[in-house]
Amino acid sequence: MRGIIAAGAHVPYHRLDRSEISAFFGKGGGRGTRSVASYDEDTTTMAVAASRRALGATSVVPEALWFATANPAYLEKTNATAVHAALRLAPEVGALDFGGAHRSGAGALRTALTSGVTTLVAAADQRDGLATSADEAASGDGAAAVLCGDESAGPVIAEYLGAGVATAEMLERWRLPGGDRSRVWEERFGEVTYGPLMTEAWDRALAATGLGPEDIDRLAVTGTHTRAVARNLKRLGVADQRLVDDLSGSVGNTGTAHPLLMLCSALETASPGQTIALVTLADGVEVVILRVTPAIDAYRPVFPVAEQVAGGGSVAYAKFLSWRSMVSVEPPNRPLPNRPSASASYRRDDWKFGFVGSRDRASGMIHLPPARISEKGGAVDDMEAVPMADVAGTVASFTIDRLVYSPSPPVVFAVIDFDGGGRVPLELTDCDPTEVSIGMRVEPTFRRLFTADEIHNYFWKVQPLRGGAPALSESEER
Amino acid sequence: MGSHGIKDQVAIIGVGCTPFAEHWDRSLDDLIIDAAQATYQSAGVAQDQIDAFWFGTAQSAASGLALGGPLKIHGKPISRVENYCATGSEAMRQAAYAVASGAYDVVMALGAEKVKDGGYQGLNGFPIPTDGTQRTLTAAGMFSLILPAYAEKYSVSVDDLRYAVAKIAEKNHFNGARNPLAQFRREVSAEQICEMAAVAGRLSVFDCAGVADGAAAVIMCRVEDAHRYCDNPLYIKALSFVAGTGAGSLDPDYDYTTLTECRWAAEDAYTQAGVTDPRNEIAVAEVHDCFTPTEMVLMEDLGFSDPGQAWQDVLDGAFALDGRLPVNSDGGLKSFGHPVGASGLRMLYEVWLQLRGQAPEDRRIADHGRTLGLTHNLGGYPGEMVSFVGIYGTELG
Numbered sequence: 001m002r003g004i005i006a007a008g009a010h011v012p013y014h015r016l017d018r019s020e021i022s023a024f025f026g027k028g029g030g031r032g033t034r035s036v037a038s039y040d041e042d043t044t045t046m047a048v049a050a051s052r053r054a055l056g057a058t059s060v061v062p063e064a065l066w067f068a069t070a071n072p073a074y075l076e077k078t079n080a081t082a083v084h085a086a087l088r089l090a091p092e093v094g095a096l097d098f099g100g101a102h103r104s105g106a107g108a109l110r111t112a113l114t115s116g117v118t119t120l121v122a123a124a125d126q127r128d129g130l131a132t133s134a135d136e137a138a139s140g141d142g143a144a145a146v147l148c149g150d151e152s153a154g155p156v157i158a159e160y161l162g163a164g165v166a167t168a169e170m171l172e173r174w175r176l177p178g179g180d181r182s183r184v185w186e187e188r189f190g191e192v193t194y195g196p197l198m199t200e201a202w203d204r205a206l207a208a209t210g211l212g213p214e215d216i217d218r219l220a221v222t223g224t225h226t227r228a229v230a231r232n233l234k235r236l237g238v239a240d241q242r243l244v245d246d247l248s249g250s251v252g253n254t255g256t257a258h259p260l261l262m263l264c265s266a267l268e269t270a271s272p273g274q275t276i277a278l279v280t281l282a283d284g285v286e287v288v289i290l291r292v293t294p295a296i297d298a299y300r301p302v303f304p305v306a307e308q309v310a311g312g313g314s315v316a317y318a319k320f321l322s323w324r325s326m327v328s329v330e331p332p333n334r335p336l337p338n339r340p341s342a343s344a345s346y347r348r349d350d351w352k353f354g355f356v357g358s359r360d361r362a363s364g365m366i367h368l369p370p371a372r373i374s375e376k377g378g379a380v381d382d383m384e385a386v387p388m389a390d391v392a393g394t395v396a397s398f399t400i401d402r403l404v405y406s407p408s409p410p411v412v413f414a415v416i417d418f419d420g421g422g423r424v425p426l427e428l429t430d431c432d433p434t435e436v437s438i439g440m441r442v443e444p445t446f447r448r449l450f451t452a453d454e455i456h457n458y459f460w461k462v463q464p465l466r467g468g469a470p471a472l473s474e475s476e477e478r
Numbered sequence: 479m480g481s482h483g484i485k486d487q488v489a490i491i492g493v494g495c496t497p498f499a500e501h502w503d504r505s506l507d508d509l510i511i512d513a514a515q516a517t518y519q520s521a522g523v524a525q526d527q528i529d530a531f532w533f534g535t536a537q538s539a540a541s542g543l544a545l546g547g548p549l550k551i552h553g554k555p556i557s558r559v560e561n562y563c564a565t566g567s568e569a570m571r572q573a574a575y576a577v578a579s580g581a582y583d584v585v586m587a588l589g590a591e592k593v594k595d596g597g598y599q600g601l602n603g604f605p606i607p608t609d610g611t612q613r614t615l616t617a618a619g620m621f622s623l624i625l626p627a628y629a630e631k632y633s634v635s636v637d638d639l640r641y642a643v644a645k646i647a648e649k650n651h652f653n654g655a656r657n658p659l660a661q662f663r664r665e666v667s668a669e670q671i672c673e674m675a676a677v678a679g680r681l682s683v684f685d686c687a688g689v690a691d692g693a694a695a696v697i698m699c700r701v702e703d704a705h706r707y708c709d710n711p712l713y714i715k716a717l718s719f720v721a722g723t724g725a726g727s728l729d730p731d732y733d734y735t736t737l738t739e740c741r742w743a744a745e746d747a748y749t750q751a752g753v754t755d756p757r758n759e760i761a762v763a764e765v766h767d768c769f770t771p772t773e774m775v776l777m778e779d780l781g782f783s784d785p786g787q788a789w790q791d792v793l794d795g796a797f798a799l800d801g802r803l804p805v806n807s808d809g810g811l812k813s814f815g816h817p818v819g820a821s822g823l824r825m826l827y828e829v830w831l832q833l834r835g836q837a838p839e840d841r842r843i844a845d846h847g848r849t850l851g852l853t854h855n856l857g858g859y860p861g862e863m864v865s866f867v868g869i870y871g872t873e874l875g
Contacts, residue, residue: 335602340610348609367728369611375725397627397734399679401619403600413615415623417730425613425727438630449610457610 001151002113003159003290005060007301008053009264010046010124010143011251011308012037013430013463018137020317028132034252036315037141039323039408040429040447040461043069043124044079046143048086048446050257051122052389053302054145055087060154062120062147065089066112068098068105069124070256073448073456075099075177082458083122085353086446088387102173102224105256106280109146109263110288113160118149125255128324130181138226140252144260155295158267158276164205164287166197172283173224187227194228194281199235201285205277209289213237216289217274220244220262222253223281236279244276250309259286265305272296303466311466313432323408334405339453350385355444355460357422358383366422386422388444392465393418395440400433407450412436416462427461441465481718483750484578486874489704489711491697492521495827497659498692498815506538506592506691507548513588513693513820514549521697522707525549528697529582531556534569534589535819537604545588560819562857563768564719565589567822567866570696571717577698584703589824590693591817600689601818613727618686620859621769622679627734628775632786640680642789643770644668647684647812649798650767654809656841661688661815685770690815694823701874710834715850716750716869718743726861737772739865740779740856747867748781753850756781757803760869761848762832764825766856767810777805780854780867804843807832822866825853833872849873 014036021029037046047067055062065087067080080095089095098104105123112119124143129135149156172190175182184190206212219238223229226248233243244266246253254261259280266276270292280286321327350356351369358370362379366386373380398414412428414436428436429447442462449457494516496509504512518525533545533556542556561568566589573587596602600616613620625643629636648668654660666684674682704711720743726732744756753759765780767773777788782803783796791797797805808814808828811821829851831837855866 334598334600334616337614338605338607338610341607344607344609348611352609352611365729371728375723375728396730397623397630399615399619399622399626400676401615401622401679402677403618404614404616411615411619413613413619415727415734421730423728423730423732425615438626449614459611 001156001159002149003156004146004267005149005154005156006054006058006147007264007267008050008055008057008145009261009305009308010049010053011035011305011312012041012046012141013312014038014315015312016315016317016320021132021137024317025132028137030137032249034137035140035142036320036323037126038430040449042073042448042456043071043126043143044073044082045446045448045458046126046141047083047122047124047145050124050143050145051083051087051120054120054147056302056390057300058147058154060118060147060149062089063093063117064119065093065095065122066098066108066119067095067122068108068256070100070102071126072097072099082353085349088354088356101283102256103280103282103284103286106259106278106282106286109148109260110163110286112148113288114163118147118153120145120147121260123257123260125257127253127255128180131321131326133181135182138248138252140254142251142254142261143257144264146260146263155298156293157296157299158290158292161211161275161289161291162205162208163289164201164203164208165284166201167284168197170283190225191228191231194223194225194285195232195235197285198232198279198281201287202236202279205287205289211275211289215275216242216277218242218244218266218270218276219279220259220266220276221279222246222258222262225281226253228281247309261305264301267296268301268304268306270296332403332405332409334403337405337450337452339455340457352459354387355389357386357388359386364421368422368424388418388422389460391418391420392441392443393462395436395438395442396423397438398428398436414442414462416442428463429461430463481746481750483716484574485715485750485752486701486713487578488574488698488714489701490714490826490830490870491699491704491708491711492517492523493694493696493823493827493830494520495659495694495824496692498661498688498690498817498824500594501691502594504691506590509592509691509693510545510548510588510590513590513695517586517695517697523584523697525551528554528584528586530554530573530576530585532559532569532573532585532587533557534559534565534587535591536560536562536565538590538592538819561864563766563818564822564855564857564864564866565819566694566824567853567855567868568719570823570826571719571866574698574714574717577700584697584699586695586697587823588693588695589819589822591819592691593689593817594691616678617859618678618681618769621772622681623734624771624775624860625680628771631733631735634789636680639789641668641672642792643685643774644671645792646767646770646773647671650806650810650812653799653807653841654813656838657809657814660809660813661690662809662813681769687768687811688813688815690817692815692817692820692824694820694827696823696826710872712830712833712870712872713874714868715871716747716867718747718750718867719864720746721864722858722862724862732861734860736775737779737856737860737863737865739863740776740854743865743867744780747869751850751869753869759848760803760850760852761846762807762829762843763803763805763852763854764808764810764828765805765854767806767812768816773805773810776854780852799841799843807837807841807843822853822855825855826868829853829870833870
């Protein structure tokens with residue numbers, strides 16, 4: 001049996017109330033909220049967040065990592081390698097980008113389900129549109145990661161039954177590299193053209209699995225063309241009440257990530273024996289059908305989608321516009337940060353991407369960053385690696401710096417003492433500055449500190465302990 | 479092995495200091511020349527009588543050429559020294575040790591900084607290529623970590639503490655208003671400071687040192703030669719320096735209510751000088767008040783206050799001009815300004831004036847019969863700093 005072993009999602013903390021858009025511009029917006037990646041998040045960091053949650057729910061280690069996004073942080077350079085480093089995967093684990101197109105998320109998942117290796121598929125998107133556009137309001141930011149593999153690797157919670165594909169070269173939605181917005185053809189074109197493609201792929205999937213529409217218990221449908229999805233749903237012949245919430249009212253459409261995000265969400269409430277069909281409209285149609293196994297009963301997702309959707313904090317529309325460079329806000333009059341050194345970063349991959357410190361075997365003292373000589377006792381080169389990314393900590397002291405350069409001032413900064421030992425001063429992110437206090441509980445989160453000279457500077461911050469957080473007992477085992 | 483010090487081996491025979499200000503009209507070379515000339519005059523020494531030079535600058539220039547060029551020093555050794563904001567004191571320490579070693583008869587240490595040509599407010603570090611994981615907080619942000627930690631440890635309300643440190647700024651502005659060389663010569667009340675917008679933690683801009691250009695210098699010789707140049711020299715009693723390991727940002731035992739390296743440097747300096755009761759032996763102390771909480775915790779680290787009591791002593795006026803131990807009688811970094819490489823020697827300039835009774839009358843300290851002055855100069859941040867403590871006296875023995 002092959003299928004899904006674990007899944008994890010990342011819905012960014014911030015939510016934009018769509019009514020703020022029309023309140024500001026007199027048009028645009030709509031009802032509900034959309035998710036907004038913080039200024040220090042990008043598709044790579046969101047993929048890391050989702051992947052950590054997926055892998056946190058299982059002991060199975062992937063043999064391959066595939067990362068799909070339509071909004072890559074880098075071109076030419078692989079982005080999956082940063083995710084790979086943050087997950088501390090071994091060098092023999094291949095890391096590939098499935099880049100550029102929304103379809104690559106659903107396609108990478110289907111390909112992983114039919115391949116022979118244990119593969120973590122991560123998909124993320126940060127989606128923009130010009131102010132007041134439909135894309136601005138209806139889109140969302142987020143990531144999801146799904147670990148696919150054989151039963152021999154670990155318990156499969158949803159068995160892969162089969163797939164159906166219909167590919168079409170159609171100019172329905174597109175964006176030039178570097179462009180700040182997507183373009184779409186007249187809406188009716190996609191609405192009409194997707195219909196037959198949907199039927200075609202659906203029939204293939206049903207034929208491949210030997211199922212009929214009445215056998216589908218949960219149907220998750222998404223795509224690049226909202227109206228095409230809505231207008232063609234009845235072609236699938238599945239009762240409306242079996243539809244999985246598309247999160248459009250709370251998160252928005254997260255593009256490449258959305259099929260995987262909806263799958264994560266569906267798995268959270270699924271019962272053994274249920275079938276789940278995942279249908280994605282993007283330059284054709286991708287259909288995957290799965291059957292939930294009894295292993296789901298023992299499966300505990302880390303920070304479930306439902307909890308992430310229910311949580312979060314609001315971001316003002318003006319702040320959103322400045323984060324997306326739609327409005328330029330006066331920065332602090334301080335020098336811009338230096339670009340990080342490629343060679344210095346490479347030597348310290350474990351620390352910079354993996355958040356791995358060192359522990360002196362003699363005194364037990366944890367050193368962050370890793371050191372060769374112990375602060376206590378002075379032992380030389382007698383250290384072992386200590387991964388800290390899954391360890392919670394406590395604020396020892398803190399400040400709010402309104403003078404220092406930041407892509408989004410002010411900087412909230414705290415000295416963090418980690419459970420079981422180890423201290424490092426770090427930025428606090430995704431928090432209300434007025435709620436920070438000594439003793440506050442926090443957890444590490446992988447972020448993009450800034451971009452200088454076209455180099456993204458990735459490192460770890462901490463955020464208030466929210467969910468899916470490492471338990472105290474885990475850190476005590478260290 | 480041990481730190482023996484050089485008590486009563488080296489004499490200070492002249493000290494000079496430029497005004498500290500935003501010197502838009504003066505270059506680093508101008509400031510160096512002005513400080514050197516003032517110091518030659520103070521010591522009654524010509525440049526060619528000086529055998530060796532130490533030049534302290536944190537990041538305004540590099541190498542001894544930066545001193546030799548403007549001063550036209552021919553055929554003499556010049557060392558460029560850098561040790562964060564304690565650069566000026568470090569230059570003086572190296573120069574004093576060279577005299578004590580017998581290597582040279584007469585030496586000069588000069589510290590200078592030209593910070594206002596950078597185009598930004600505040601001080602900005604020299605960029606060194608790194609892996610990009612280093613903390614990027616301002617110094618104000620780092621020192622503002624003290625307030626919540628101190629409040630928590632000693633159960634003081636943060637508001638009370640915030641007011642107490644504002645009183646430190648008020649005191650230093652009061653003193654600076656009486657100092658013709660100081661950058662800020664306006665009195666400001668603690669109440670006014672408390673009303674200002676916070677820029678880092680609870681600190682406002684007026685809790686931060688003035689950022690100024692300036693230079694200061696000292697000329698020293700062997701104690702036995704001192705009276706050839708000067709009727710009332712100062713004698714070096716102690717020069718102590720401690721560089722930390724950055725343990726505070728690594729070790730959860732550090733609690734951000736004390737500056738460990740400063741405590742160690744003070745202990746060593748008191749031992750070198752034979753000081754057992756600093757509160758009653760020191761006549762005046764110039765300390766590194768880069769931010770108001772720094773001066774507060776320094777009062778404890780230097781032994782002037784009991785742990786947890788400095789904020790109360792500040793409110794009681796213990797360190798005012800007419801207090802039991804005047805601190806920063808010249809206005810300190812806060813009001814005199816902080817041209818990094820010059821600050822340590824500027825502190826010495828004030829001790830030179832006060833111990834010899836030459837400070838202007840309106841900021842002259844009372845004569846308690848004490849003969850010792852102290853300078854404290856640090857560089858870095860709480861938990862990761864270098865610290866200098868020097869003690870000087872008017873009497874031998």
